[in-house]
Amino acid sequence: MDFIKNIPTHLDYEGQARAEKLSRIIITLFGAVGLIWGYIIQQFSQTVYILGAGFLLAALLTLPPWPMYRRKPLNWQPARVGEGNASTTKEASKKSKKKN
Template identity: 40%
Template sequence: MDLLVRSLPEPLQRFDTYIDFIGQWKAEIIYEVIITASAIFGFCRGYLAQQVSVAVNSVLVGFLIASVIVIPPWPFFRRNPIEGSIQTLLVSAFK
């Protein structure tokens, strides 16, 4: 990821690109809720309209909404900074 960030133009390199562990957990929950809700909504809507395309389109819209919310490293996913280095975390995890 660092190689990719270094290849970007200078103004874009200033943005933080990490998400902390709690932010990853929140992102996963948000993604799952949005996808599940859009699938249930799409199934009901598609059943009432008797068209599979309506259900598929609802799920795709849910996927796009979830992607816009979850993929960028928004500041609310970085509220709990990672303390120490990765080596320190790995050593403490295997003790």
């Protein structure tokens, strides 16, 4: 179970853009090739099969969080301990005044 919890599941913003661009290129390329091949042999089913293969390839290459999509992670600032949001503290003080 620890192995599954340690699998990274995030992408950085540039990796996400790269994955989206790659998937669009793959699906468009396979769609065009499938359309041409299906027209040549007069079988629309071949077009659908080729497009489906392109979709599966694009999903395999872009859906998992491969390391090539996690090269530039964001460095977040550490959370401040003990300080609440200003609106939260105002609401809390109003509630405590109403109770008294």
